[in-house]
Amino acid sequence: MPPVKRVLRTGVLGAVTSLATLLTLTGCDAGNDTSSAPKPSPGPHRTATSVELPPPHAGFDYQIGGAYPPAADVRIVSRDRSSSPARGLYNICYVNAFQAQPEERGQWPADLLLRDGDGKVVVDKDWNEALLDIRTPDKRRRVAARVDRWIDECADKGFDAVEPDNYDSYTRSRKLLTADDATAFITLLSRHAHTRHLAIGQKNTVELAGLRARTGLDFAVAEECGEYDECGTYAKAFHDRVVVIEYTDSGLRKARSAFGDRLSIVRRDVMVSTPGSADYVRRTR
Numbered sequence: 001m002p003p004v005k006r007v008l009r010t011g012v013l014g015a016v017t018s019l020a021t022l023l024t025l026t027g028c029d030a031g032n033d034t035s036s037a038p039k040p041s042p043g044p045h046r047t048a049t050s051v052e053l054p055p056p057h058a059g060f061d062y063q064i065g066g067a068y069p070p071a072a073d074v075r076i077v078s079r080d081r082s083s084s085p086a087r088g089l090y091n092i093c094y095v096n097a098f099q100a101q102p103e104e105r106g107q108w109p110a111d112l113l114l115r116d117g118d119g120k121v122v123v124d125k126d127w128n129e130a131l132l133d134i135r136t137p138d139k140r141r142r143v144a145a146r147v148d149r150w151i152d153e154c155a156d157k158g159f160d161a162v163e164p165d166n167y168d169s170y171t172r173s174r175k176l177l178t179a180d181d182a183t184a185f186i187t188l189l190s191r192h193a194h195t196r197h198l199a200i201g202q203k204n205t206v207e208l209a210g211l212r213a214r215t216g217l218d219f220a221v222a223e224e225c226g227e228y229d230e231c232g233t234y235a236k237a238f239h240d241r242v243v244v245i246e247y248t249d250s251g252l253r254k255a256r257s258a259f260g261d262r263l264s265i266v267r268r269d270v271m272v273s274t275p276g277s278a279d280y281v282r283r284t285r
Contacts (some may be wrong), residue, residue, distance in 0.1 A: 051199045052160055053241055054090050054219050060264040061282060062245045064094045065272030073284065076243060076264055078163055078221065081150055085158045092201065092221070092243075093154035097147045097164035097189060098182070099129035108132070112143055114176055124172050131169050134185040135177060144188040151189065155196035162198050163221050164189055168205040179208060183215050190216030202238075206230045209237035219243070226255025226265070235263060252283065 059073035067083040077085075078092035085091035100108050105121075114122040114131040122131045134140045147164070154162050167186055170177035182205075193200040199218040202209060209220065219241035225231040226246050234242045244265040246252040252267040259265065269281040 050197055051194055051218060052090070053199050054092070054161065054243065054264070056240050056264070057262055058090075058264050059284065060243050060266045062243075062266060062268050062272060063274075066274040068274045071282070078243070081154055085160075090161070091159045092161045092163050093151075093157070093159035093198075094163045094165065095147060095150050095154070096129070096166060098134070098166035098169040098185070099124055099127070099131050102128045105130050108146075109142075112139060114173060116174060116176065122173055122176060124166075124169065129166075131173055131177070134181050137184075140181070140185045140188060144185065144192070147189060148192045151193055151196060151198065155198055160199060161201060161219070162189075162193050163201045163203055165203050167203050167208070183208060183211055186217070187215050201243075202234075206233050209233050212237050221245070223247070224251050226253075226258070227251030229254070231255055231259050231263060235259060252285075256285070 054076050058075035059071070060076045061070050061074045061078075063070075063077055063079045063083070065080075067079050067086070070077050070086050070089060074086075074089060076090045076092065078094055079085065080094045085093075100113065105113070108130070112133050114133040114135075116122055123129065124131060132143050134143055151162050164186060167182055170179055170182045186202075190200050194216065200216070201219045201221045202212070202215070202217040203221045204223055206222070206225070208215075218238075220234040220238045221243050222231065222234045223245045224247060225234055225242075225244055227248060227250065231242065231244060240262045242259075242263045244255050244259070244263050246255055246265065246267050247270045249267065252265070255263070255265045265284065267281060267283040269279045271277075271279045273279045
């Protein structure tokens with residue numbers, strides 16, 4: 001699979017059967033904007049128990065680079081966990097779960113940073129992020145305990161769902177981590193998210209979408225699945241509960257051509273910048 005372009009993250013203290021049991025979110029707290037768009041009403045996007053899933057084929061905005069008032073067509077928005085949810089919308093909370101951001105590396109216990117045979121920390125060089133060591137059940141529990149606190153913050157703020165990033169970090173681990181390590185870890189996060197009545201999304205990692213029943217993931221957040229012809233795999237695994245971010249006009253055209261009447265698709269600039277920035281792009285057509 002071609003490498004998926006990953007967007008810049010800022011300011012963070014941060015797959016084919018349906019789930020039999022999900023845990024009900026009654027709504028989200030007031031956000032930091034004045035959007036008056038209506039909250040999606042309970043219906044086919046709500047499970048029989050209590051986790052609310054994102055509405056299918058809805059207007060979407062990806063705001064992990066900074067929050068701003070969503071456009072009138074937006075019903076779903078993803079924001080960094082340091083932000084507040086948008087009033088009246090379905091809100092996804094971004095959490096960097098598998099890697100330590102540069103400014104936070106020193107806050108992690110040394111033995112929870114993945115190290116090679118020489119004892120050197122393994123780093124995702126594109127983002128200067130240390131990979132977290134999730135190779136053993138004990139370390140997975142310890143890392144999850146810290147990430148779970150961030151998930152709790154998302155729930156307390158009134159988000160509807162959580163988006164744990166870097167599920168695919170095992171592919172950058174110099175073969176020190178495995179897909180089994182990644183799925184075991186994200187399963188812990190899924191269980192905790194559901195206890196807080198949050199849905200949880202699979203971020204990228206198309207090769208593991210078929211393990212949805214095992215991991216407990218509820219929907220997908222797919223970057224450039226149009227560009228790399230992967231949207232169909234996510235759509236099948238998550239029954240069209242997929243939000244798509246494309247970073248090129250060609251990717252947007254491809255995604256819309258094949259899935260424009262099924263998935264929630266947006267074109268953003270790769271820096272995920274805010275309005276007023278010279279780089280800002282948000283389009284749905």
